[in-house]
Amino acid sequence: MEGVDVDDRKKRLKEMEEEMAALCEMQAKVESHIRHRQVVQKWSPPIQDTVKTNFDGAWFTESDDAxxxxxxxxxxxxxxxxxxxKILKPxxxxxxxxxxxxxxxxxxVETRFHQAVIDAESVVMSLQSGGMEFARGRHIIKDILY
Incomplete structure (x- = not known):
């Protein structure tokens, strides 16, 4: 009986080593993918006598606020x-x-800057890719454009 028990343990230990090796390989691939996807964005200035506007929304998961x-x-x-x-979460x-x-x-408009560039790349990309909810956001898009 002891021989079978030792053999089973050796077999299980080998299986665990193989699983650990597979997990390590998978983790290395994920870490490599994450490093590859990390993009450093640098702010680029507008042309002379122009202002550049950046904006963002913050989604607070722990509350009803944004x-x-x-x-x-x-x-x-x-x-x-x-x-x-601070607004209610849309x-x-x-x-x-x-x-x-x-x-x-x-x-x-309120700050009366007449020469302004708006950095809206994320919104524009979502609109172009169809990622935006056109039905829900159509009135907001119209507000922005007009």
Missing amino acids: GIGVVIRNSEGEVMATMSE PSIEILELLAARCAVVFI
């Missing part, structure tokens, strides 16, 4: 104006991004 933030910088990178707002992150874009447009 946040919107807007930053306006000049061509030297100096912060000219900022705003943030139905989706996509709608939150649209609300943040609309807030950025309104903020530019």
Whole structure:
């Protein structure tokens, strides 16, 4: 009986070693993929006498709140104006991004910057790829455009 028990243990130990090797290989692949996907984004200034506006939405999973933030910088990178707002969480992150874009447009108008560029790459990419909820966000998109 002892021989069978030792053999079973050896077999199980070998299986565990193989599983560990497979897990280590999988972890290495995942870490490699994560390192590959990490992209460093650098702020690029607008042309002279123009301001650039960046915006973002923050989704707070632990509450019914969300946040919107807007930053306006000049061509030297100096912060000219900022705003943030706590809002009730909208139905989706996509709608939150649209609300943040609309807030950025309104903020530019309110601060009276006449030459402004809005960095809306994430919203534009989502719109182009069909990722945005057109039915739910159509009225917000119309607000932004007009």
